[in-house]
Amino acid sequence: MPMNTQGRPTRIADNIATGGYAETTSGSKGLEQSEALIYERGSVEQCGVDLPEPKGTATRLGGLERKSELGMPGLSEPETMRHYVRLSRKNYAIDLGLYPLGSCTMKHNPRLNEKMARLPGFADVHPMQPASTVQGAYAVIGELAHWLMTLCGMSGVAMSPKAGAHGEFCGMMAIRAKLDADGQSHRRRVLVPESAHGTNPATAVQCGFTVDEIPADETGRVDMEAFKAKLGDDVAGIMLTNPNTCGLFERDIREIADLIHEAGGYFYCDGANFNAIVGRVRPGDLGVDAMHINLHKTFSTPHGGGGPGSGPTVLSDALAPFAPVPYVVLKDKHWELVEHEADAEGQPFGRMAAFHGQMGMFTRALTYMMSHGSDGLKQVAEDAVLNANYIQARLKHVMTPAFDGICMHEALFDDRFLKDTGVTTLDFAKAMIDEGYHPMTMYFPLVVHGAMLIEPTETESKSGLDRFIDTLEALSLAAKAGEVERFQAAPVHAPTKRLDETKAARQPVLRWTAPAAEEPIAAE
Amino acid sequence: MRYLPHTDTDRKAMLEAIGVASIDDLFTDVPEAARLDGLIDLPTKQGELQVERAMAAMSNQNVSASSVPFFVGAGAYKHHIPATVDHLIQRSEFLTAYTPYQPEISQGTLQTLFEFQTQVAQLTGMDVANASMYDGSTACAEAVMMAARVTKRDKAVMAGTVHPHYVEASKTLAKYSSVSIEVTEPELDSLDKVIAAIDENTACVVVQTPDIFGQLHDLREISRIAHEKGALVIAAFTEVVALGLTEAPGAMGADIAVGEGQSIGVGLNFGGPYVGLFACKDDRRFIRQMPGRLAGETVDADGRRGFVLTLSTREQHIRRDKATSNICTNSGLCALAFTIHMTLLGEKGFRQMAQLSHENACALADALDAVEGVDVVNDAFFNEFAVRLPGNAADIVEKLAKVGVLGGVPASRLYPGQFEDILLVAATEVNTQADIEIFAKALGGVL
Secondary structure, three states: OOEOOOOOEOOHHHHHHOOOOOOOOOOOEOOEOOOOOHHHHOEOOOOOOOOOOOOOOOOOOOOOEOOOOOOOOEOOHHHHHHHHHHHHOOEOOOOOOOOOEOOOOOOOOOHHHHHHHOOHHHHOOOOOOOHHHEHHHHHHHHHHHHHHHHHHOOOEEEOOOOOHHHHHHHHHHHHHHHHHHOOOOOOOEEEEEOOOOOHHHHHHHHOOOEEEEEOEOOOOOEOHHHHHHHOOOOEEEEEEEOOOOOOOOOOOHHHHHHHHHHOOOEEEEEHHHHHHOOOOOOHHHHOOOEEEOOOOOOOOOOOOOOOOOOOOEEEOOOOHHHOOEOEEEEEOOEEEEEOOHHHOOOOOOOEOOOOOOOHHHHHHHHHHHHHHHHHHHHHHHHHHHHHHHHHHHHHOOOOEEOOOOOOOOOEEEEOHHHOOOOOOHHHHHHHHHHOOOOOOEEOOOOOOOOOEEEOOOOOOOHHHHHHHHHHHHHHHHHHHOOOHHHHHHOOOOOOOOOEOHHHHHHOOOOOOOOOOOOOOOOOO | OOOOOOOHHHHHHHHHHHOOOOHHHHHOOOOHHHOOOOOOOOOEOOOHHHHHHHHHHHHOOEOOHHHOOEOOOOOOOOOOOOHHHHHHHOOHHHHOOOOOOOHHHEHHHHHHHHHHHHHHHHHHOOOEEOOOEOOHHHHHHHHHHHHHHHHOOOEEEEOOOOOHHHHHHHHHHHOOOOOEEEEOOOOOOOOHHHHHHOOOOEEEEEEEOOOOOOEOOOOHHHHHHHHHOOOEEEEEEOOHHHHHOEOOHHHHOOOEEEEEOOOOOOOOHHHOOOOEEEEEOOOHHHHOOOOOOOEEEEEEOOOOEEEEEOOHHHOHHHHHHHOOOOOOOOOHHHHHHHHHHHHHHHHHHHHHHHHHHHHHHHHHHHHHHOOOOOEEOOOOEOOEEEEEOOOOHHHHHHHHHHOOOEOOEEHHHOOOOOOOOEEEEEOOOOOOHHHHHHHHHHHHHHO
């Protein structure tokens, strides 16, 4: 089918030949609007903002005026609005439906949080204003720190990490600094379960450690014998997610903590799955030394299509003195900011980023916590775990849970139920798109074949879960009934069909460039 | 609790379906010693109204930038953001989506990221850009590590006039790697000491323009010398609006450009979230070593154009301990805000905003220079500059705050024990002539 440069068919007649009016002349289909790039719509003369006319005289640029071209098109305000609204409609979102992406905790994002984050005293203050003009902003940081330390049963918290992986970096840097301070610099080996998030080994290496993988046992948890065999004088610590990435609570966690401590190492807990236990279990009671908390998971700050996040990191007595700068302290009812290592009481390992952390996420998370309170947060964990177990219980007759027994906030299935159907985990996930659902996390954790990790979160209703379960049941039965083509073609009801990821990687096109010349449409 | 849909009847029915008697039966894997009996010692749930009151009380203790004459910069700038931006980023489909792992139902985010990457490349005069970093400081730190991987060298030279937070963030990231960072003495009017520090082992040299004192630098000479010695040039910036009026890093020979995009679309937010911009030259060696997400163009099964996250083999979720960075979640929504604001401005509006900021800064410099005992230090600047005061700048800033003027950042807050008489001041298109006069008068009054 001849296409124009924007990938639209150039002639309706060809569409008839290939199956009627499946295609349209405009490229749009009813409410589903086709939308080109701004580079194909706007122009460098167009502007959607009315600014005063500059005088055009003053210049103290020292001869460094921009001479190179920019080439950025603009759009008027109505065109801009339409462009991005149209694009937005090509996205799935929590507000549209269940988003069961395991490990990501896609829960409802309350709009009160958005409203509070936009109060001028939070959104419109500069990080370097004099302390006397930002006492309320420091108070938010201090108050949120208090909630996080109390919920975790830990004595310290570093507030500046900007996302989960940045929090991991914070915790592992604190461990490294502590080991160095104690003359234990030879400890370089970090134990990481095979099932860990990829950020864990990447972070350990970033802190100068080497990674030693621990296998899982047949129940999906740390293989204790293998773990014990790996302990030694060169072990710096363990990075363990709990509940783990199989959605299971590590039953031996106290023993793991005791053994790693006895061996002279520290226990880093990946807090990505804190939602399963918040308000019910304090990580400090499990022997954890450091744990990041994804405010954009457990505490509902929106994911925004890939961030921003926020990863405050709680620290034990042993590690708290090594927390990075800056941090706030309350002295005589006045909040102060400690910005420099020389002014700190402890031995900070450094500074992680400019300024004081993700304030916009702090206000949202604190609003969420105050709304729930200790009782509501406990209910969050309970309903999250209840929902995952309900899904697992109701689907185990058609799908194959990876492990027996009770799970925590995520239900993990493998692909045994698809054996000999010709349908893969990927096909099954894409078929869910046609049914109006975002797929679950797939092929993760790596320890399970064809993994499908489902995390419903606590903000899904029972009736919503029932519809989801009915859909997965029907899909499972369809796969087993041999409807393989349907799965392999999926999705057909999404804004695009399956995208060629191999082509994208082999011939990377990472930006728009002006076409050399418009190709005329060949006449017949 | 208003966010939790289950009734007790629902919960009971679900427990029955699972085959357990109570919710406690779902938590039996938790060691007994760690099971809490009651509630954690924190306040219990509250309605919207009560929470709003508590949060507003804290907000009201702060002096917001729009409420006073405001001249604070040093890495974050107050610009006007059109109402359209905040409306669009609150569209549910953008706000409540995850990282676009399923491209067929994430084309909105992916196409926007492709537009963002193109805009950042154009602004910096580079060939490619990634889909954002946490902020300018962490983008800078990642660039240093990338340069070391590309050149297989271990020494980085950073100019002492790079924002000290950027230097500190880079040192932290490099702390336990093989990379050592040498920071030169801050020099206001030349790059001589930076140039002198480059040798045959240098992986990269990091220079900021406009620098932390607002001084503009021509990077052409340092680029030539660095390249002769096989080192890469990393150009940092904290004020992206400067690129509307001053020469692009790519046009002055830089290999990697990193900086803060907060001025466009994002706002002050007391320091975060912001959006780190990361761009580089189109060189296979570079692109395969870039940190962070990349959106790329491809086609779907029907041959239609679409976008996907690509070159993931650089990243932690595939590469694990051999990844180029551990970054996962970045600044997606801030990148969207940046792109929408930039689309509204277009080249015309962006250049106009830059010119207005510069003109206001020139007017401010004249007004402050006229105050007795106050001297403007810079000879070339964009919208921020340093003034030398006849006294301690930190004390003077406090005095100004008491009379209702937020008059800049004392340099000693960034360089403890140094530059105690230096004040960093910034102007943008939001400042009025009246604000400038009030500031100059207030400064004269508190000296």
